[in-house]
Amino acid sequence: MALSMQTPVCLVDNGPDGHMRVQQEALQILEQIQQPVVVVAVVGLYRTGKSYLMNRLAGKHTGFALGSTIESKTKGVWMWCVPHPSKPGHTLVLLDTEGLGDVEKGDEKHDTWIFCLAVLLSSSLVYNSMGTIDNTALEKLQYVTELTEHIKVKSSGYDQTTELMRVFPSFVWTVRDFTLELILNDKPITADQYLENALKLKPGHSAKILRHNQVRQGLRDFFAERRCFVFERPADTKNMRRMEELTDADLDSDFVEAAKQFCSHIFSSTKPKTMRGGLGVTGRMLGSLAETYVKAIRSGQVPCLDSAVESLALIQNGRAVTEALEFYEKEMERWVRLPTETQEALSEIHAAAEKQAVSIFISGSFNDQEHKHQLELMRSVQERYEEWCRCNALESRRVCRGVLSRVFAGLDEAVVGGSYMRPGGYDTYRSDLEKATQLYRAAEGTGLLREEVLTDYLMEKSAVGENILAADRSLTEAQQRMEAEKMKREEAEQQQRLLEDYKHIQEQAIQDQQRSNQENLRQMEAKMEEQRQRAKEELERAVSAKLKEHQESLEEGFKERARLMQEEVDKLKQEQQEQEPPQGSSWLDTTADVLETGGMAATFVPGWGLAGIGSMVVGKALRWLKK
Known part of the structure; x- marks a missing residue:
């Protein structure tokens, strides 16, 4: 379920030391959001109505402070999280930023970092201005020209x-x-x-023309997708001072229509937040990103995208494993009642708990290189399942021995008292033994090792039966031989019944491991495919933008720029080819190889050790059960 806030909270502000800081209240809110997030940030000069647009996107008339004076109301970065209106399973995160160019603040460096944070955290950046898009308006967007100085893709080298x-x-x-x-x-x-x-750029190399082209070129170079919406004045001056009180009926109809088109575009076109390579970001990851970037800014460093990915992976993957394991253990404790009547009963609970645990890990993990953390989770779940199986076996033995002691008590007393050592005593002994055996097998709640405990008991009593048979003088020698042979057949049948139980337990263990591998593969493949598609879209978007820029540069007479654009297009297309999987291969083949090389191809026999998948030797099963 998506988290829905009633009012915005401050995400980033300035502490007493004058440096940026991330507010813990906002981080605690983001920590609860494990869904993908669509992040929309608004920037622009102060007192231009940015907050009104954010309130419209939130579906509210009030929330972000609008203000009705020349004073800038928004300080720092404010956040509002609401369920996405058209993307189920996603949260819409709205970021309203401090107005740029506030004369009272007079801190251009601070404005630059606010702008950079909005760029780094958002999946759609809204720049709000007044009047027209002219040279003056573009000059006020000079922060774009400083992006390469304040944001790095890699920790070393030159970024393009x-x-x-x-x-x-x-x-x-x-x-x-x-x-x-x-x-x-x-x-x-x-x-x-x-x-x-x-x-459009102007040809020439004079200082005036370079200044004219600087912001324009930055917007064209950095933002592959650009859209524009124009709004007429919403109301007269008097009513503008009480915008929070006005309904759509009180506003200019053209303004209302433009606002609806703007919101519709944002809702339908803004993609979930991703990092380089199509790595999806959840709410809690967004909080970690904000902390990472603000920490870099506070320390005087330049935020680095690759370093942020590494930092996020370090934070998220270990936590994802821990949370998945905690969930698995709680589910097992919630549903398992030892001893289970069959191995299948325990297996079904394990399978359901593991499936959800893997899902928790998959949704919470981030850039799990070579799937190391998922392999760690698989091994840890298997170890815990083995422990549950071991406890299940121990509890079954304990309960079975208690039942056996109760139902065979009379027979044992009669044996000790010598009651069967008389003519006709063997028939009585066999009748009592059969009745007690039937009572034992009819007892409920004894678990999967019922036959093992019974076999051990019958083997112990085998010599007793032979002695009673030998002492029964009412039987002829021929009858005694027949009874002895019958006793051996029954012992063999009991051993076969036990071995069939062992074989069934081992087969179930093999099925459990195969199912576990398949489930991990299925969920891993689904996430990898989503990531691959996002990375593919990321590349296609850049290729399309560069092709368009190449064509426009040719039309505008910038041949050298067009040549550079073509080189970039060629590099991107080469990367596209390298990212395509080889003919005939599949992501499933790749991930299966990862699991096998990660040491998960062997099959665990729960509770009793480790055997190869092909090993079905019953004698080994017996030794495992005896451990």
């Missing part, structure tokens, strides 16, 4: 803009109080075309 483009969010420019007609060269254009026309 293409690498940043692949992981940066989509970019949405919202223009408020827009009064122009969307017409270009006497033809109507869309808001998207309006934005792209404003981002």
